[in-house]
Amino acid sequence: MDNVSCVTNGGGEEDDQAGDHCIMPCLPVLLPKKRKLILHLDLNNTILVSDAATGQGPRAALNSYLSTVTWGRISDTGEWQWVSDHPSVKPPCEGAVNYYTQYGRDGNFSDSKLGQRFQGVFNDHMRLLEWRGKADQMFTQQGEDGEEYNWILPSFFHMLESLYLQGRQFCIILRTFGVDLPHVLQSIHAALQGKHPHFPQLQQVPLTTDLTPGRIRCSKREIVLTCGSNRISTRTKEKNIYHYFSSMDGIGGFQDHFDWWARNNFTSSGGKPLWVDPTDCEIQHIIIDDNIRLGEQDTIVNCRVLLDKKKGKESRKALVSELYDICLVQTDLLRAIAEKDYFLDCISLCEENYEQYLRSFQVE
Incomplete structure (x- = not known):
């Protein structure tokens, strides 16, 4: 749904006398279209307690x-x-x-x-x-x-309803090292069928839920995403998984590679992979996870900024501090419990900061 405002004539009857204001018809003014949101959400201590x-x-x-x-x-x-x-x-x-x-x-x-x-x-x-x-x-x-x-925080369900009512194009990708994913997807699917007693209106939200979790596995050579019959690898082109995520709709989920994170001493180098493309005007990826931290040690996301391939490299590693509250959000679980608009506020802040980031961004 595009954002449209209207310029009106302010009312009153038309007058042909010289000096009177010219009355213009109501003209639509298109406001900038907001990017599609690809929201990567952790489970434990983010939408589950x-x-x-x-x-x-x-x-x-x-x-x-x-x-x-x-x-x-x-x-x-x-x-x-x-x-x-x-x-x-x-x-x-x-x-x-x-x-x-x-x-x-x-x-x-x-x-x-x-x-x-x-x-x-x-x-x-x-x-x-x-x-x-x-x-x-x-x-x-x-x-x-x-x-x-x-079990699943009400602020999560409120976010789904609100983004739909705002006319936003968005996708939810659940990202976890844990084992809760199949049950969480089933519960979200049930809520979207109107079965949540506190959110029956979610039945009106036309989101589909992929009940079959995929998985992401990492090695020094490549990152591989599998989901059903799909197998996407970064070996031939690093943007492959980025494009796959960006094309997703509805709600799905992936189990990330905990052993790889552990083998990399729980640093960002072995964390959940996330790609950001500053040249893509249509998409913004945001990940919300309680284990995102400003330091590179003991943080959970391996964020890669995609580059123009003419420069010889496909991506560069981004420090958490570069994209904190832009594409990387450290969950404030207390706020997520207490404030129904918490996730919406996170998204709004990231969108505002992303605009500033893109204005200052220079291709390396």
């Missing part, structure tokens, strides 16, 4: 996440000191390290001696996760306390 692979329910998953966004430092006496009482995805000051870096992820973080100061934040967001009404096997999960909680 749980992890089937590790057996974490919502309490353990939320505690584990909090341990990655709370900040302190080791004092001269060797003791941990908090530098902020407010969780944040980025360090609040120079020299701050997150609790996770020092002590590892902690599924009981808010109950621990050091983490108990964040117990209020934890309890508030667990309340926001609570399911309203009768449990539903497709959309609820039972917590460690026996209570029922949202």
